[in-house]
Amino acid sequence: MPSEYRVEVALDVPLPATFTYLAAAALPVGARVAVPFGTRRLAGVVTGPGDESADTAKLKAVDALLDDLPPLPASWLELVSFTAAYYHAPIGQVAATALPTALRGAAPVRLNDTRPWRLSSAGRLAEPPAARAKAQRALWQALSCGVLSKDAARAIAGQAGKLLAEWDAAGWLERVDTCWRDAPVAAGPELTAAQAAALAELRGTDGFAAWLLFGVTGSGKTEVYLRLIADTLAEGRQALVLIPEINLTPQLLSRFAARFPSTPIAALHSSLSDGERLNAWVDAWQGRAGIVIGTRLSVFTPLPRLGLVIVDEEHDASFKQQDGVRYHARDLAVWRALKARVPVVLGSATPSLETLYRVETGRYRQILLAERAHASASLPAVRILDVRRQRLAEGLSEMVVDALKAAKRRGELSLVFINRRGFSPVLSCGDCGWTSGCRHCHAKMVLHLSERRLRCHHCGAFEPVPHACPSCGNVDLKPVGHGTQRIEEALARMVPDARVLRIDRDSTSRKAAWDEIYRKVHAGEVDILVGTQMLAKGHDFPALSRVIVVNADAGLYSADYRATERLFSVLTQVAGRAGRADAPGEVLVQTQWPDHPLFAALVAHDTLGYAKTLLAERRIAALPPITHQAILRADAPDIRDANAFLESVRDTLAPPKGVTVLGPVPALMARLAGRERAQLIIESPQRAPLHAFLDAWRPDLDAAARRAGRSLRWSLDVDPQEL
């Protein structure tokens, strides 16, 4: 049979183009196909009609049309190609990222019918199982009362799968197409005046609108989301809810399930098997799920009846993918809402500067929830402890140890927060507060002990390491944020009889670990919790009377200009752990720089004011979000190979007016997993010339990488979140 048709197919290979194939019939755009590629057989997605100018002799034919599913929707393909264009990633790799694992392979996929059951008319006339078969009887009774999902059936009878199959074969059952438009919604708590006002404003729009829901910790943002979702479901439309991985807890999911008991919810969390994820994904795609709730990857779920998008904790760094296709789920979520002409709500207690800047420029609208939902819970009192010229034992001051001892005597739970993020060795003077700033730009210079010099990671300038403080002559210069390695042992030693529990990635890697930690804490078997980042968010601990931050300074002067923004955010969140119940909490922050404006804002709970300060700084320094950046990263076992690659591409193409290429400079984490990392920073006040430059540059990058050999790895990061 002659192959008269041609199609373009996107394949998961690191090549920028799509590939032209011959086909015996006109294949629909969005169809999944299997194609021969070299010696392999790969899965691909049809992106459009084939290139007619391609030489027929070189073309191969499509092998098979996979799946009996309908083709992927045009809106999904549009999202994939936008992502590929914006992040300068090969479209086939984006498509593979956007599909669930089960749909990435070249094997056809068969789907289970996941629709719930009810009794058919024959079933209603049939004899119920004997009363002594208790489980069978219970399952039958549940069916005769109404509709039953497979999960619900399994909860009633362990053998549900087998029984349902038998009864179905007997003709007693039928499938029900779910409709959530009239599904019941459980009553929620009464709204506060602020929540009601926020809701009224959010409901007042039609079509696309981007909102920042700016609410302090405990102000009840989730309740606002639930009410909006109820509106969306009542119109028969679907809601997409994006949540940081760490906040996507069973507690949160059961809160949604309890509010919408009969609405199918597709929860896309990390512990799903490939099959479960596929089912949830297809439920969303086929319009069977009313709510999709999940982490950044969920932004790619096709939703035919999308009516609302919510991004909770929109400032959270986990929305940015840090390898492969480096997309930002929050930004893509806003784009999706725009294309679907539906509202998007970005919620946060500490909004990102990107989002606040868009509020400032009028693109997003802001709604404030200024008070905690429980009138009795007030914001914690923050005290700044000046530790200059103090003797610190393992980073702990006497004041902090005394506070911990007093709390222990009163039987109260304290939290010692260790800020490990943003650590890079910036040199500082413990006497006068001098830090090693770069004389050519706004960045801090980083100590490179092996090279015995200071190096700027923004512009690349370097200087010898000073022997004494250039400002006051003190010879005892140290990297900021040093010396908190063995803090839990130190605590156990300095606070007699204190029961110290450490919480970090290691101690929580096992699944049962969290349950054990919760049990201990709730049973009052712990006096002091010690932990990093993980403790700042997501998990609710009761009656935290005191939060102590021992090394805030590590983020205060960092080579990464985003460090202060992140520090303020994490300190606000960890402070929010204190005093959530009836007792007002206290937060103690140790610092060598008590006069830093960050602390004044923290004490005053002035998130917005501090954000304005930071935005003003970014404007002066011409940094994001005022300007736009991309980073070309390279790593190799030998730094010279990475630098050689970056130098060879840096001058292949003259950047257009306004676009600046800086570097090569070392990455903030200059060495990782035995590889040395360096980068070029590309900056521009306008997005368009930046993207045009990256597009034109791409072939040069591919060519240079080929010349550089296999040991070199490289990637392009648009809107980087970390240096």
Place this chain on the structure above:
DNA sequence: AGCACGCCGACT
């Protein structure tokens, strides 16, 4: 990224 082809060292 895979996977082939291709040309040089230590083994049955």
Place this chain on the structure above:
DNA sequence: GTCGGCGTGCTC
């Protein structure tokens, strides 16, 4: 004599 090391080149 060959099994296998990973350099380089291509994939519609």
